[in-house]
Amino acid sequence: MEHKADFAALSQSHDLLTKSIDDTRVLLQNLTLLIIERTRREKQQRIIEALRLAEMDERFLDELNAIENTCECIFSIPDDSGSSIARAKTVFKRWLLSTDVNDGILHISGPPGSGKSTLMNFICDHTRTINELTFWAGTSRIVVSRYFFRGHGHVLQRTIRGLVRALLATVLSQVPDEIPCVFPDRWKNWENDILWTASDVKLSDQEIRPAFDLKIGNGNAYHKHKFCFFIDGLDELNDDGNTYSDLVDLLRKWVDESRGAIKICVSSRELPVFQTRLPPNTRIRLLQD
Numbered sequence: 001m002e003h004k005a006d007f008a009a010l011s012q013s014h015d016l017l018t019k020s021i022d023d024t025r026v027l028l029q030n031l032t033l034l035i036i037e038r039t040r041r042e043k044q045q046r047i048i049e050a051l052r053l054a055e056m057d058e059r060f061l062d063e064l065n066a067i068e069n070t071c072e073c074i075f076s077i078p079d080d081s082g083s084s085i086a087r088a089k090t091v092f093k094r095w096l097l098s099t100d101v102n103d104g105i106l107h108i109s110g111p112p113g114s115g116k117s118t119l120m121n122f123i124c125d126h127t128r129t130i131n132e133l134t135f136w137a138g139t140s141r142i143v144v145s146r147y148f149f150r151g152h153g154h155v156l157q158r159t160i161r162g163l164v165r166a167l168l169a170t171v172l173s174q175v176p177d178e179i180p181c182v183f184p185d186r187w188k189n190w191e192n193d194i195l196w197t198a199s200d201v202k203l204s205d206q207e208i209r210p211a212f213d214l215k216i217g218n219g220n221a222y223h224k225h226k227f228c229f230f231i232d233g234l235d236e237l238n239d240d241g242n243t244y245s246d247l248v249d250l251l252r253k254w255v256d257e258s259r260g261a262i263k264i265c266v267s268s269r270e271l272p273v274f275q276t277r278l279p280p281n282t283r284i285r286l287l288q289d
Contacts, residue, residue: 044176051169104255108267110286116267124230137226145170151236158238182211234268
């Protein structure tokens with residue numbers, strides 16, 4: 001009887017030990033997965049930070065003092081008065097909800113001091129703007145990004161490469177799981193490098209532009225995401241390698257090739273190149289105060 005009791009106790013101890021080992025193995029596996037996921041998220045964040053520079057947001061931050069009461073009327077119900085304000089409300093509402101690629105670009109124009117940047121700042125991340133865009137996006141996730149040109153600012157505040165870099169940074173900050181898709185070779189190297197550090201993340205312009213084109217030029221992306229870009233101060237482009245016409249061509253290309261999955265709201269002074277090459281039916285004209 002004693003041997004049987006000893007055997008039963010030994011068997012029970014073995015079972016407990018086996019269970020403990022199994023539990024430890026599962027715990028270690030889960031811990032390993034958590035470490036891998038944490039490292040992955042850290043790499044994603046470092047890549048986004050490598051794309052962004054503090055100077056990119058300076059113009060936007062300068063506009064944070066916009067007075068809401070001067071802009072709130074853009075969201076009020078359109079009327080048939082025929083006034084410029086009534087037309088602005090109608091045009092803005094139509095642009096937000098339209099699925100027609102010809103309505104893809106909203107142009108806010110006006111002379112200096114007319115409040116273009118103030119209005120852009122007000123609407124770009126307003127809750128009602130996001131709600132309307134979410135409705136337009138349907139089953140896709142809406143991704144909103146912004147860029148404010150600054151003619152005498154840092155090179156990344158006044159050039160097309162700065163525009164592309166800033167938009168890509170904001171887009172990827174909202175959908176970080178897309179980073180391996182837009183930087184496939186880089187990501188593979190980073191992921192396999194056990195000695196990877198944050199200082200290793202350096203992205204060249206030659207990598208950033210193709211990554212941006214890959215993200216917004218990929219038709220498959222539009223099943224998951226739709227995009228809206230707010231770009232202020234087109235006339236402040238100060239880029240030795242690109243003209244206003246080049247900038248307009250680029251914006252139109254993004255909208256046309258997306259087949260209705262990208263909306264862009266831009267603002268500028270009333271220069272001929274913008275007045276003639278941007279659609280007049282989706283234009284809001286502001287008057288000087």
